Amino acid sequence: MKVDELPVDERIKKIIRDRGIEGLYPPQAEALKSGVLEGKNLVLAIPTASGKTLVSEIIMVNKLLKEGGKAVYLVPLKALAEEKYREFREWESLGVRVAVTTGDYDSTDEWLGKYDIIVATAEKFDSLLRHSPRWIKEVKLVVADEVHLIGSYDRGATLEMILSHMLGRAQILALSATIGNAEELAEWLDAELIVSDWRPVELRKGVFHLGTLFWEDGKIDRYPENWESLAVDAVKRGKQALVFVSTRQSAEKEAVSLSSKISRLLTKPELRELEQLISQIEDNPTTEKLKMALKGGVAFHHAGLGRAERTLIEDAFREGIIKVITATPTLSAGLNLPAFRVIIRDTKRYTDFGWTDIPVLEIQQMMGRAGRPKYDKVGEAIIVARTEDPKGLLGKYIQGKPEKLFSMLANEQAFRGQVLALITNFGVSNFRELIGFLERTFYAHQRKDTASLEYKAKDIVYFLIENEFIDIDLENNFIPLPLGKRTSQLYIDPLTAKKFKDAFPALEKNPNPFGIFQLIASTPDMATLNASRREMEDYLDLAYELEGNLYISIPDYEDPRFQGFLGQVKTAKVLLDWINEVPEVRIYETYNIDPGDLYRILELADWLMYSLVELYRLFEPKEDVLNYLSSLHLRLRHGVREELLELVTLPNIGRKRARALYNAGFRTREDIMRAKVKDLLEVEGIGIKIVEGLFKHLGVEMPGEAKEAEKKDGRKKGGTLDEFLK
Ligand code: ADP
Incomplete structure (x- = not known):
């Protein structure tokens, strides 16, 4: 379908064409013809990078322009919220205002009332629902990205409850990876279902075992015995590789090991670019190893890295400066970072129950990262069989189907908080109503039988009464108590x-x-x-x-x-x-x-x-x-220690700068208001930009001499918050 043929506002089409997109991918066209533009709910289960985001943008903006109200876009990770926020801001030229909200669970965020598209993590939106800000009733569309996370043990219940609350109150667009029971999910959400395995880049899958690469179509390639040769080969062909491993230690170890092999393939300008990248990273024991790997064009990526380093690595990979990333699966959970070749070194991981197989759903998400649209004609996803039988891996992960999704509502920790919230924040006033609500959940839809859930809910209600979160009157009506109400708003267990x-x-x-x-x-x-x-x-x-x-x-x-x-x-x-x-x-x-x-x-x-x-x-x-x-x-x-508390309230003054100021004799706001610019500039970490910020905040006029100092000094000592936090 051509963009021009879309039955939406002309201004939307223009923005899409300005992005260089003239035609829609087949599943996109199918999705937009499903009735979703007329207000129907939709479950869209298609592979990563096949354009789910664009579909949701069209649906959101079209609805907002036609009907007003608000659209909420839910994501699983803070980093993703930022990414989507940046993407969606492009629509501001049509007067659509975009906001992002993630932290601070004890807030109504009334300021969001001024915005039309609100990007939020599921936890944040759940907490907002509990605070019931005035703007909530204006929400007309909820987009749930990565909705298959309903099946995640610790986070699934949150998403399930949000959808249970919003079902019937707003249109729902659920975006999912391919799952075993998409129909069931769609039935629950009273939604149309589009499932497709169409991809913008063809995907070739295979299993590697001791130097032999068995492709799914029966073809065979030979390599040196060690799987590292797959990554080296990709780089030799001018491409990039992503290697998934199950632990942080392996990610670090493999990165350093690969680095020594890949560095030989790099040109002088490439090595210089890497040096430049390394110089931007601050020193600590984790980055020491990172820097070592980066010298050879390889990085590791895991949850132990700071935010600044992660962003640097992701950007440098997109720009092609970094050739290989070794990553724990955090990376496959939604970040938009494709590579020509994806190598999956581990299909098992250590959990509370010992070594377990990684679910097919997750491995397929990782494989889906193979192939960069616009750069590659095909992408390659290769699973490494180390101790496993290669045929078994082929059958399970490549030819096999992803698992079914199961409701995790019965996870006790999550459920406890949700039951309390229903009583204290959502007006559920007796046990019958509680069960009535639970009947709307995916759990109930899936199991058909809520007896065990009711049993759990009863236990929780007793716990809540016993510990004075709620009370119960003679007619068995629930009475929310201040402890319960506050606990629920604070979003704690x-x-x-x-x-x-x-x-x-x-x-x-x-x-x-x-x-x-x-x-x-x-x-x-x-x-x-x-x-x-x-x-x-x-x-x-x-x-x-x-x-x-x-x-x-x-x-x-x-x-x-x-x-x-x-x-x-x-x-x-x-x-x-x-x-x-x-x-x-x-x-x-x-x-x-x-x-x-x-x-x-x-x-x-x-x-x-x-x-x-x-x-x-x-x-x-x-x-x-x-x-x-x-x-x-x-x-x-x-x-900080107590004596610095006054200084850290000042702009751009964190623990290091506050200590330096204090030790130099600037101990209060007054000390700084009275200080000479030149004396402040003597203090470690304080540059002219910081002084300007301080003076502005304190209402002190910058003296003329300082402007001169700025020319000399301004570039030497930085001053942004990001820089300081690094
Ligand atoms: P998903 O959300 O499914 O992972 P995205 O929406 O992020 O995928 O799309 C991946 C990339 O494909 C983006 O760079 C996007 O601009 C591009 N894209 C989406 N739809 C089209 C299209 N119809 N034609 C060309 N490129 C597209």
Whole structure:
């Protein structure tokens, strides 16, 4: 179908043509003819890179121009939200306003009322629904990207509940990878279904075993025995490769190993470009290995990398500067990063249940990354058989069908929070209504029988009553209590809230960071670190040394909670170091964690500390304790000792710059207002841009001499927030 033939607003067609797109791909045309433009729900299950985003853009903008209201676009990852936001902003020329929202779960975000397309993570939108901002009723279309994540154990329930809430209230467009039971999903959503395996670039699939490459069509190619030769061969042919492995360690190890082989194939200008890339990366133990690999045009990509490094790597790969990326599957979960050849080194991974096969759905998502539209005629996806039987892999992953999707609503942790929210935020006022709502879920649609779910819901309701989240009156009506309402809005597990509440009496008597951080680390909402065998004794010693500061007694060696407790102590110690201004690099080294881990711990701890303060307010708070907690929260947010709290509220002043200012004698806002520009510029990390920002914020006029200094100094010392956070 030609773009011109689309039955949509002319202005939409013009923007698409301006992108250089004249015709629609067959599944796109089919989707747009399905009735979705007239308001029908649609499940679109087609491979990655076959243009789902464009379809959803057309549907969203067409609807907004015709009917007004809002469209919400749900994604699974923050990084993806940013990516989509940047893409969608192109429609602002038609007067469609686009916003993105991800963090801060305790907010109505009324500001979003001014926007038409709202890109959000599923968790964020779920939390917004609980706060019921005024604009929610204007939402006329919900696009759920990667909707197959309904089957993900820890995140599926969120997406399922959002769709259960919005079903019937807004049009639904669900975008999915190919799954085994798309029909079932479509039936649930009362949606049209388009399934297709059409791809813009042809995909060839095969299995590699000890030097022999068996293609699915029966052809055979020979290579040197080691699978690395597949990556080297791709680069020799002027192409790129993505290698998927199951652990961070393997990603790093393979990257370094491949790098030595690939560097020989690089030209001088290519090596220079890589040097230039390396110079933009800051030093820490993780990036040390990264830099080593990058010298030969290879990078690893995993959740341990900081945001800045990940973006650098993704961009450099798109530009062709990096030739090979070794990645853990985080990369296959939606980032738009195709390569000519995809090599899947591992089809098993270690889980709580030991080594398990990676689902077909996931492997097929990885394979789908093969082939760069516009650059490659075909893409190649190759699975490496190491100990496995190559025929078995071919049958299972290449000729086989992806699994069915199963509802994960019954996952207790997620379900607990959802049941509470239904009662406290969504007006479900008795057990009958609760069951009535659950009957609208995918779980009910799929199982036909909600008996076991009802049973679980009952247990949860008892738990909620017993712990004063809700009450029940003589007619068996639910009465939301402040603890329940607040817990739900804070978007924390009721079990977390219970732990906080139980600890308050002890905390009031002895508020201290170690006790509070261990408490936070003991909640199910925290990504708590593991204490390795080698570390166990140290953390046990530390726990005994600081025993008086804990709000629980130290579990016995034989207690099943013992191991977990030591991990909590380790996590608490990381947080203690952080608020005592230990440099990040030292933290990575001491605890053997990656920057991405520290970032995640801090982000979660910040949210949990905020929730702790908010819940404490409900229990006749003592003012001094409340002040203590609030100030500890700020220290945690900024990673500083108390004396820097005033300085870190200033623009672009993080923990390092605040410490440098403080040590140079600038300890308060007044000190800075009175300071001479030249003296401020003497301080480590402070450039003219920063001074300008500070003065502007404090309402001080920049003296003339400073303009001169800017010319000399401005380029030398940077000043953006990004730069500082790097
Ligand atoms: P998906 O969301 O299915 O993974 P995208 O929507 O991101 O895929 O599309 C992948 C790429 O294909 C994008 O660069 C997009 O601009 C391009 N594209 C989409 N539709 C067409 C089309 N009809 N013709 C040419 N290129 C297209």
